[in-house]
Amino acid sequence: MRTLAPVALAAFACVAPCAANPALDALVAAYPDHLAGYESNDLIFRDGTRLPIDDGVKGKSFEQLLDAPDIKDQFAIPYPLGTANLRQPAFNEDPGRIRNQAMFVKMYGDCRKGEVKAQMKAVPWLPSRGGGTVMVTTANGVADQLAKVSRDLEQLPKEMTQYMVPSSGTFNCRVIAGTKRLSVHAYGAAIDLNAKFGDYWQWSKPKGGTLAWKNRIPLEIVEVFERHGFIWGGKWYHYDSFHFEYRPELIALARQGWPK
Template sequence: MYQGLVRLTAVRFAALALLLAAWPLASASAADPGRNNELLDKLVSSYPDFLASHDENSLVWKDGTVMTFDDGKGAKDFDTLLDHPDLEDQFYTPYPAGRAGIPPGVDIDPGRVRYEPFFAKMYGDCKKGEVTKKMVDVVWLPKHGGKKLKITSVNGVDRKLKAVSDELDKLPDSFVKYLTPLGGTYNCRVIAGTTRPSVHGNGAAIDINVAWSDYWRNARPVDGKYPYKNRIPWEIVEIFEKHGFIWGGKWYHYDTMHFEYRPELLP
């Protein structure tokens, strides 16, 4: 009888151990289904040319491809968020649209976390020459030099950037020094200091005048933290955001000349 009780206890303990082992995964994947549903809705509405629908934890592309939204691995440290994110991790911190979010808190980089398979499927793989086939010319600031730049036509990014340019062109002349000459648009490269592909390789980003830019890697840490610096006027930032571009100046690891098309992060 004693041995029977021992065996029964062992079986119950093993079952409990399996339950406890599975609990964090289930808890993480169903932590906030309402929030996940809202974020998936936002993705589908932001990229209607490619995305068809979603279920509670999957994104469905128009070609039938299904992408998992939350990998169920729970909370990740900052380096893991950058190097091994899922789609849900892209929303780990909200992007503060408008004249807000400055200076950002430590490791608050809204938009810097990117699930690369998602963007590569939309824009193509620049290493395979897929991105350049979809690039078109946009005339930048036609009233102030009107130089042509290359940008992707995917998701109508070229039209959105033209709208940005047209509005910036109407600002007083004192703003032009921040906007020209450009730092660049398309560039098939990795992000400096990493092995992660740059969004410039998608043809969906633009760097304005480098001379007025501030970049966290050029700053000297103070007490282990990077002091924030920016010289780009709010008026420029607001015009970019209006048309679906986020600003690298709202990152703790700031890059103030950088704008990229990320409508899913904006209101």
């Protein structure tokens, strides 16, 4: 591995010798405070920590991708950016739900050890519309990006306020219901809008074994979140229409038209 000074290293994702990889390039660019680059089968953190990119397990089922993904698996399902051609997701099409927990804990901390709370910040949430404040992490610039989301949302028509105020939650040290996987809320990097207008796949009964997609969140709201690096749970087959989480690497790849 070639040794580079921290400032210089920020300009490189692929640390020679290695082959460039658009997905990994986007990942490193999205989290520059933590990620330095990648080499061979290692994702390299700025403190020298290395995590394996590929665990060597082939042909994973959808359940295995959710429960035991490696870093490359996170890009198995491309995120469809924008709302102009919004469609019902295909069976098990859940872009962004595949998350390597070791990578997320390394970047955001382990809430079970009190590591996430130390980085939390109160962010004004649509203050002109009575939204108060919400607590999110400062890691990876999440708090700053959510503040931008809030400012842009305040420019939307007043009748949309009901979908956004009150928020149904941000930081919550918990696992995803029915699993042992930490929720993105456990990292302080997600927000749920008003659950009164939200739809969640676990609340619905499938018809003939297939979930019927539902959504009541105005798409103008979705566009604002995506503009600032947040993906929308409404684009999942296992939909969570009032959930948004910070995943700038997936947004960046979508803007590049990846995979080509």
